Amino acid sequence: MRVIGLTGGIATGKSTVSNLFKANGFPVVDADVVARDVLKKGTGGWRKVVAAFGEDILLENGEVDRPKLGQIVFTDPSKRQLLNRLLASYISYGILWEVFKLWIKGCNIIILDVPLLFEAKMDRWTNPIIVVWVDPETQLKRLMERDRTSAQDAQNRINAQMPLDEKRSKADIVIDNNGSLEDLNENFRKILDQVTKPLTWTEFWLSRQGAIVAIVSIFSGVLGCKKLVARL
Ligand SMILES: CC(C)(COP(=O)(O)OP(=O)(O)OC[C@H]1O[C@@H](n2cnc3c(N)ncnc32)[C@H](O)[C@@H]1O)[C@@H](O)C(=O)NCCC(=O)NCCS
Numbered sequence: 001m002r003v004i005g006l007t008g009g010i011a012t013g014k015s016t017v018s019n020l021f022k023a024n025g026f027p028v029v030d031a032d033v034v035a036r037d038v039l040k041k042g043t044g045g046w047r048k049v050v051a052a053f054g055e056d057i058l059l060e061n062g063e064v065d066r067p068k069l070g071q072i073v074f075t076d077p078s079k080r081q082l083l084n085r086l087l088a089s090y091i092s093y094g095i096l097w098e099v100f101k102l103w104i105k106g107c108n109i110i111i112l113d114v115p116l117l118f119e120a121k122m123d124r125w126t127n128p129i130i131v132v133w134v135d136p137e138t139q140l141k142r143l144m145e146r147d148r149t150s151a152q153d154a155q156n157r158i159n160a161q162m163p164l165d166e167k168r169s170k171a172d173i174v175i176d177n178n179g180s181l182e183d184l185n186e187n188f189r190k191i192l193d194q195v196t197k198p199l200t201w202t203e204f205w206l207s208r209q210g211a212i213v214a215i216v217s218i219f220s221g222v223l224g225c226k227k228l229v230a231r232l
């Protein structure tokens with residue numbers, strides 16, 4: 001199984017690219033959808049967040065008022081860190097569960113669309129990592145247009161993430177999304193073969209996934225030997 005990481009900054013076009021993957025028959029796990037599920041009324045995440053932020057962040061129906069909570073956490077880094085801490089494990093397990101279900105179904109290639117892939121250190125589970133990149137002006141403009149928000153609000157959200165150029169430097173593949181949607185389609189076609197071709201054995205063992213498999217195998221081998229020796 002191969003898990004491909006898809007990330008970038010807010011409003012750089014990850015969902016647009018993940019829709020292209022879906023249209024080409026690839027299963028996508030969307031971290032934003034998982035993050036929404038773990039904050040639904042009555043869940044463990046919801047209880048923790050309400051206990052920490054108070055009932056003021058709730059709508060009349062008891063669901064979290066997302067724009068209101070967003071307003072709080074995107075203007076106050078300490079509140080954002082608190083929210084991240086409260087939800088991190090729910091989101092990670094939720095993502096792993098979605099990947100597991102697709103694996104059980106027999107999917108060989110899974111796309112993991114995670115805005116905070118590097119920040120949450122989930123990059124170690126994915127190979128290759130695709131970063132969807134745009135220049136700062138385009139990012140701000142598209143975010144303001146999509147969310148109908150002010151420049152200040154949009155900039156606060158952008159500043160809440162690792163700088164996009166840093167993400168770009170960590171990418172295996174960069175999709176430049178500064179052009180039109182037609183340009184994006186063309187760029188996507190160019191990378192499709194590259195990302196979906198199976199890893200060679202050398203590439204696999206040199207990847208982090210390969211290293212993890214190797215460490216786990218060695219560790220279980222050592223444990224097995226110890227047990228055997230103890231029996232003798
Ligand atoms: C603060 C919340 C309630 C705002 O909800 P809202 O519906 O307005 O935004 P939405 O969830 O659709 O997120 C939009 C984008 O904001 C960015 N974003 C979301 N959370 C964060 C965060 N904690 N730090 C930085 N950027 C974030 C992502 O790029 C995301 O794609 C929500 O974003 C949230 O619960 N965030 C914490 C969970 C999280 O880390 N989500 C990211 C998934 S990895």
Ligand SMILES: Nc1ncnc2c1ncn2[C@@H]1O[C@H](COP(=O)(O)OP(=O)(O)OP(=O)(O)O)[C@@H](O)[C@H]1O
Pocket residue numbers: 008009010011012013014015016017032115142143145146177178179180181182184
């Ligand atoms: N090449 C493009 N040309 C014009 N508009 C685009 C292009 N690519 C994406 N957009 C638009 O930019 C906005 C942001 O794109 P999208 O929602 O895919 O970003 P995202 O990275 O998934 O954002 P988020 O981090 O908030 O989930 C959307 O309104 C989308 O329609």
